[in-house]
Amino acid sequence: MESNRAVILYRIGVVYIVVILTALVIIGRVLYIQFGEGNELKIKAEKLNLRYDNIEAMRGNILSSDGSLLATSVPIFEIRMDVASENITDNIFAKNVDTLSLCLSHLFNDKSATEYRKLLTQARAESNRYLLLRRDVTYDELKKLRTFPIFRMGKYKGGLIAIARNKRINPFKELAFRTIGWEREGNNNNVGIEGTFTNVLAGMSGKRLMQRLGNGSWRPINSENEIEPENGADIVTTINTDIQDVAESALQRELIASDADHGCAILMEVKTGAIKAIANLGKMSDGTFVEKYNYAIAESSEPGSTFKLASMLVALEDKVTDLDRWVSTGNGSFNYANRVMHDSHGGHGTITVKQAFEISSNVGISQVIYNAYWNKPQKYIDGLYALGINKTTGIEIRGEGMPRIKNTRSRSWSKVSLPWMSIGYEVAVTPLQTLALYNAVANNGCMVRPMLIKEIRKSNQPVKVFEPVVINPAIASKITIAKAHKLLEGVVEEGTAKNVKCSVFKIAGKTGTAQIAMNDNGYNKENYKASFVGYYPADNPQYSCIVVINNPSKGLFYGGSVAAPVFLDIAQKVYATSPDLHKRKNDSIQVKSSPKLLAGNRNDLQQICNVLGLSNNSDKVEDEWIKGKSNNSSYSFSSVTPKVGVVPDVSGMGIRDAVYLLEKAGYKVQFTGKGKVYKQSIEPGVFVNRGTLINLELSQKHLKQNIENNKSPKNESLEKA
DSSP, rough: OHHHHHHHHHHOOOOOOOHHHHHHHHHHHHHHIIIIHHHHEEEHHHHHHHHEEEEOOOOOOOOOOTTEEEEEEEEEEEEEEEETOOTTTTTHHHHHHHHHHHHHHHHSSSOOOHHHHHHHHOOOOOOOOEEEEEEEEEEEHHHHHTTTTTTGOOOOTTTTEEEEEEEEOOOTTTTHHHHHBBSSHHHHHHHEEEEEEEHHHHOBBBBEEEOTTHHHHHESSSSSSBBBBOOEEEEEEEEOOHHHHHHEEEEHHHHHTTTTTTEEEEEEEETTTTTEEEEEEETTTTTTTOSSHHHHHHBBBBBGGGGHHHHHHHHTTTTSSOTOEEEEEESSSSEEEEEEEOOTTTTOOEEHHHHHTTTTOOHHHHHHHHHTTOOOHHHHHHHHHHHHHTSSOOOSSSSOOOOOOTTEEEEEEOOOOHHHHHTSSSSSOHHHHHHHHHHHHHHTEEEEEOOEEEEEEEEEEEEOHHHHHHEESSSOHHHHHHHHHHHHHHHHHHHHTGGGOOSSSEEEEEEEEEEEEEEEEEEEEEEEEEEEEEEEEETTTTEEEEEEEOOOOOOOOHHHHHHHHHHHHHHHHHHHHHHHOOTTBBBOOSSSSSSEEEEEHHHHHHHHHHHHOOOOGGOOSSSSEEEEEEEETTEEEEEEOOOOTBBOOOOTTTTHHHHHHHTTTOEEEEEESSSSEEEEEEOOTTTTTTEEEEEEEEEEHHHHHHHHTTTOOOOOOOHHH
């Protein structure tokens, strides 16, 4: 018995010791995990259940020169709901879920009220604390959401979760769209000002602590951000929205009229190089024109005859020719080695160098260059390089095309390279680089860098101001520049651009018509590039401009016929809206007679009166639309802004103003004739329903006669105006 008892006690002791040892091991392991690996495991757990998300900073604005928004960011929200919030009791949920579902359906119009109720009820049953309701919600919609049942319980009690992010918009839509550009993921997709200055515009992201939920979603732990974002800086451009609109409209009209493939236009201040307008339009498959590529800055191609100015600058600077020297154009063709050069309008016999430039004679200009440099062509090339036309302008945004001005050591140099380069072939430059050269001539030889950026602002305070940069203070001597002025003025006065000769201000410039190179075997005889580049007023240059139209296909393809009229449209608009351009040396505009009646937009009429020096009381009339009758050189204006439901008086207005005012009032419009409105089918001041058709009759002659003869059907209203 005693032996059995000893065995039992022994076994119990062994078991006891094993249990004690096991317990000690477990306690030791717990202590090791707690104090030895605790911090590391805690960090791992937090990584699995907590994370910091970036809070997007508000991207800076891009502004026009007058402060108008060209690109801006607007807040949009992702709306979620904590359906299982402890503050939303079963009673509150049951009482309000139907009304909330109906409100959500009416606001978003994407689901029925029944579908929303099912979504909310199911999420409640699943204890979903991060239910997605809608993405891309505007701030106005968010304000309405906060008034809905349950949500109106408050920021924390109502379960409404609004996650903000920014959406980029261009308030002027397509205006300068490609130049403004965009910023997308990956630097290769960055375009224009947005892409080039993305780091300046982007600002610094903030941080928010997020918690992982059971369904794999994440929600913010705190309503406040851990680190606040720092908003980006604003960029002020040199672009003038009014001039930009004129440039794009004029360019688009010509592209449509000539059924061209694409085109561009740039307007630049002569002294500063500030670009006031830059338009780029290309044809889409449906025939519409949009800004799909920055041809003005990026497209490097053969310029054609506009390059003849560079050739003449080299020759005049080297004193190998002069404006009154004689040059033979023969019958309009000349053989260089194995290739024949032609003049598009035939030969003109022996003429002066100035005349050859004015009529854009290929044979004449090539003869000047070939005769002077045939045995030393590199000297001609060196002269081109001295002008700086072989270098990029260094404009602030990415994507400027590289100019290609080869030299005698180039593999493609041949016996015909010299004469063909002299007239703008076998070379390649961008429209902007061509404009920079002409702008330098307008600026008395001083070449300035084209600039698009005026300043960088933060909190509406300038942090960096961009000043004009001089690339070359003198591309040629003063004598050479003065002769270049005569050449360019002669083109408009006597040469290929006589159709843009203006009686109000002088224009100087050069036409260009280039056949488009299709491959190494030659040029496509059907495809052309028409261009015009110059400056104005010629006697006191303030603006330079280039217009390029690619592949016009309606019969007209010369630069003077296709591109020059666009230049004139832009120039006239800028001149009409810039009173400073009219101040010349002791000169003033003499108005022989003024219109009997002026009617239209108040700001436009103020500018007209200011330009013509006509006294008026327009500054005392607060309304947008006015009409005035003249008394010698003075105008008395009064309001014609219509009341709601009342037909406005549009007599005396141009058709654009009249249609705008009538359509704004809710009426349909048809018109016949040309000139100003002298008769409208429904009398002004009559109450008629919106949608009523109003017919307008236009005639400057009838309006003038009716006023002078006191027989106008609107005489009573005109007298009152």
